Amino acid sequence: MTIRVLLADDQTLVREAFAMLVESARDMEVVGQAATGRQAVEQARDGRADLVLMDIRMPDLDGIEATRLIAADDDLAGVRVLVLTTYDTDEHIVDALRAGASGFLVKDTRPAELLDAIRTVAAGESLLSPGPTARLIERFLRSPSAPATGGPECLSEREREVLALVARGLNNTEIAEVLGLSPLTAKTHVSRIMGKLAARDRAQLVVVAYESGIVTPGNI
Numbered sequence: 590m591t592i593r594v595l596l597a598d599d600q601t602l603v604r605e606a607f608a609m610l611v612e613s614a615r616d617m618e619v620v621g622q623a624a625t626g627r628q629a630v631e632q633a634r635d636g637r638a639d640l641v642l643m644d645i646r647m648p649d650l651d652g653i654e655a656t657r658l659i660a661a662d663d664d665l666a667g668v669r670v671l672v673l674t675t676y677d678t679d680e681h682i683v684d685a686l687r688a689g690a691s692g693f694l695v696k697d698t699r700p701a702e703l704l705d706a707i708r709t710v711a712a713g714e715s716l717l718s719p720g721p722t723a724r725l726i727e728r729f730l731r732s733p734s735a736p737a738t739g740g741p742e743c744l745s746e747r748e749r750e751v752l753a754l755v756a757r758g759l760n761n762t763e764i765a766e767v768l769g770l771s772p773l774t775a776k777t778h779v780s781r782i783m784g785k786l787a788a789r790d791r792a793q794l795v796v797v798a799y800e801s802g803i804v805t806p807g808n809i
Contacts, residue, residue, distance in 0.1 A: 592711045593620040595638035597629035597655065598673070599647045603696075607642060607703075614704050626650030630658045633668050640669045640711045643690070645681050653684050660689020660789060669790075671710045686792045714760075714791065741801055743785050749803055751778040755791055756798035 594611050596619060598604045608619045620637040623629035627650040633641055641659065645652040656670045672685045672693040682693045691710045694703065744752065747768075754764045765775040779791070788794050798804045 590616070592617045592707060593637055593639045594618065594707060595621045595623065595629065595632055595641045597623040597626065597641055597647065597652065598644040599624050600644075603644075610700050610703065611642075611707070617704070617707065624648075626652055626655030629655045633659050633665055634662070636664075638668055640671060640707060642673060642707070643670050643685075644673050645685065653681055653688050656685055656690050657688035669710045669713075671706060683796070686796050689789050689793070691790050691792050741782075741786055741797060741803070744782060748778055748782050748785075751775065752782055752794060752798050753804050755779060755782075756795045756804040 594617055596604045596607050596611070598607070601624070604622050604624075608622065611617045611619050621632040621635070623632050624647070626643075626647045629641055629643060629647075629652075630650070632638065641656075643652045643656055647655070650658075652672060656672065659665050659668055659670060670685075670690045672682065672690045673696050674682055674693055675696055685693060691714075692706070694706050698706070741749070741752065750768060751764055754767060759767065761775045761779060762772050764770070764779075765772045768775070770778075779794075782788070782794060783790070786794065786797055788797065
C-alpha cells in the first residue's frame with residue numbers, strides 16, 4: 590500500500606527537499622504541498638493524504654492549530670500528523686501532542702529515519718523518543734500553566750502499569766517483556782486504555798500519563 594504524504598512547511602526549499610526524499614521511497618508518494626497551516630487543513634480535507642508532515646511554525650495558521658483542526662474533524666480520523674521541529678526541546682511539541690499529533694521529529698533527522706518515521710506513524714503507531722519526551726514533559730507539561738486533567742481512575746492496576754511504560758516510550762513487544770505478557774496481550778491492554786481514555790493514539794496516552802501523575806519527570 591502506498592502512503593500518501595502531504596508536506597506542510599512555509600519554506601519552499603525544505604518542502605522540495607522532503608518531496609524528493611519521500612518520492613524516492615517505493616511505498617510513498619507526495620499528494621500535496623502546503624505553505625501555511627490553513628492550506629494543510631484544506632488539502633487534508635481533500636481526502637487524499639494518509640499522513641501530514643507538519644512544520645510547527647507557519648504563517649496564517651500555525652502547525653499546532655492546523656493539527657488540532659485535523660484531529661478534531663471526524664472525516665479526517667484516518668489522517669495522521671507527524672510534527673517537524675527544529676529542536677527536540679521546542680516548547681510547542683507538547684502542545685502539538687495535546688492537539689492530536691501522533692509524534693514529532695527533528696528536521697535534521699537522517700533521511701532513512703524520516704522515512705521509517707513516516708511508515709511508523711502511517712501504520713497507526715506513535716513516534717515518541719523517550720529522552721526528548723521526558724525533557725519536554727519536565728519543562729512544560731508539569732508547569733503551572735499546564736491545564737489540569739482528571740486522573741485515569743477508570744484504569745485497572747495492570748492498565749496503569751502499561752500506561753506508565755507507554756509513557757516511557759516502550760513499544761508493545763518491550764512492554765510485554767517487562768511485564769511478562771505476550772505481545773498480543775500488551776497490545777490489547779494498550780487498545781483498551783486508549784478506548785477508556787478516549788485517546789487518539791499513544792502520543793495522547795503519554796500526555797495523560799504525565800498530567801495524571803502516573804509518570805513524573807525524573808522517573809524515566
